[in-house]
Amino acid sequence: MTLSPDRNTPIPxxxxxxxxxxxxxxxxxxxxxxxxxxxxxxxxxxxxxxxxARLPRRENVSFYATRAEAEQAGFRxxxxxxxxxxxxxxxxxxxxxxxxxxxxxxxxxxxxxxLADAAGLSRYHFHRIFKQIAGVTPKAYASAHRAxxxxxxxxxxxxxxxxxxxxxxxxxxRFYEGSTKIxxxxxxxxxxxxxxxxxxxxxxxxxxxxVLVAATGKGVVAIEFGADPERLVHGLQDRFPKAxxxxxxxxxxxxxxxxxxxxxxxxQGLDLPIDVRGTAFQQRVWQALxxxxxxxxxxxxxxxxxxxxxxxVRAVAQACAVNPAAVVIPCxxxxxxxxxxxxxxWGIERKRELLRREGAV
Numbered sequence: 001m002t003l004s005p006d007r008n009t010p011i012p013x014x015x016x017x018x019x020x021x022x023x024x025x026x027x028x029x030x031x032x033x034x035x036x037x038x039x040x041x042x043x044x045x046x047x048x049x050x051x052x053a054r055l056p057r058r059e060n061v062s063f064y065a066t067r068a069e070a071e072q073a074g075f076r077x078x079x080x081x082x083x084x085x086x087x088x089x090x091x092x093x094x095x096x097x098x099x100x101x102x103x104x105x106x107x108x109x110x111x112x113x114x115l116a117d118a119a120g121l122s123r124y125h126f127h128r129i130f131k132q133i134a135g136v137t138p139k140a141y142a143s144a145h146r147a148x149x150x151x152x153x154x155x156x157x158x159x160x161x162x163x164x165x166x167x168x169x170x171x172x173x174r175f176y177e178g179s180t181k182i183x184x185x186x187x188x189x190x191x192x193x194x195x196x197x198x199x200x201x202x203x204x205x206x207x208x209x210x211v212l213v214a215a216t217g218k219g220v221v222a223i224e225f226g227a228d229p230e231r232l233v234h235g236l237q238d239r240f241p242k243a244x245x246x247x248x249x250x251x252x253x254x255x256x257x258x259x260x261x262x263x264x265x266x267x268q269g270l271d272l273p274i275d276v277r278g279t280a281f282q283q284r285v286w287q288a289l290x291x292x293x294x295x296x297x298x299x300x301x302x303x304x305x306x307x308x309x310x311x312x313v314r315a316v317a318q319a320c321a322v323n324p325a326a327v328v329i330p331c332x333x334x335x336x337x338x339x340x341x342x343x344x345x346w347g348i349e350r351k352r353e354l355l356r357r358e359g360a361v
Contacts (some may be wrong), residue, residue, distance in 0.1 A: 021063050024049045030311055031301060037064050037083055040088040041076040046070035051081035095119035096133045109142035118318035132311035144279045154253040155221030198244045200252045201236060206263045208350050213256045223259055223325045225346035262327050266358045267294045270328050292333045295358045299337040321345055
């Protein structure tokens with residue numbers, strides 16, 4: 001296992017495995033938990049790599065692959081990180097799941113102290129563990145859930161005002177302050193299936209099949225691959241059934257040509273403005289993906305570390321899976337830690353070919 005001394009820069013393979021383990025201990029890397037344990041001769045205890053105890057001197061540390069090996073060597077488990085308590089992660093996950101249900105069923109977003117009490121944790125540890133497991137803060141989770149409720153209510157309620165109150169907002173003014181950020185358009189337009197929104201689009205052919213490009217005046221809202229051009233267009237219509245979908249003008253055609261150029265020669269990169277909607281966590285992931293240079297790859301775990309959530313590897317993979325804008329948000333450059341390609345929304349063979357053209361595989 002090769003680990004980076006910081007959260008962003010890869011390092012060459014380390015000849016001595018213990019050097020890599022020591023780096024993980026210094027970083028208190030939770031992703032290394034379960035892979036090894038370290039023991040401290042001066043205290044007689046052994047710990048998880050992520051233990052929050054004071055960092056020992058390197059010359060006093062030894063490493064063991066299992067807890068049994070550490071205990072056979074005469075060390076006892078640390079009372080702080082409790083390396084023998086395999087159920088701790090499960091308890092934390094269950095506590096955060098309870099907090100999520102409380103958020104989802106409350107009329108108003110619960111206070112942090114109320115959520116922490118329900119989880120049986122201090123506010124500081126609850127906030128940290130919630131972010132590790134859920135991938136976002138409790139406040140961002142509550143906001144995303146209310147946004148989801150608004151979208152659902154707008155499709156069912158007789159009026160926009162009733163939908164706002166049914167979704168848990170105690171005043172329409174508070175909702176309208178952030179309605180465009182929540183919905184991507186005005187509430188009335190969203191309720192009417194995108195009525196009033198102007199989206200230009202085009203479908204072109206490239207060496208990877210059909211590609212649909214769609215954009216508002218602010219930027220790209222979708223770049224999607226497929227085998228059937230009509231199906232791609234129908235998918236866009238399903239998302240915005242009442243939006244004004246029109247063919248592109250000359251400027252838009254130049255944008256489409258840039259997209260095709262990036263597909264055929266992806267090493268040149270693609271720097272177009274985007275107007276995609278997602279949760280706060282998804283936006284952070286997508287921004288991190290745009291910073292991966294052409295010809296390079298990053299693992300899901302590395303992206304999680306870059307955005308400050310090293311435990312949110314699965315959530316990073318899910319954000320990649322719902323990326324609405326291929327190539328411009330280059331999720332094809334994210335692979336598994338063992339080098340496997342992982343998944344790709346538009347087919348693994350397209351991902352492999354894009355990476356091959358960039359010289360990354």
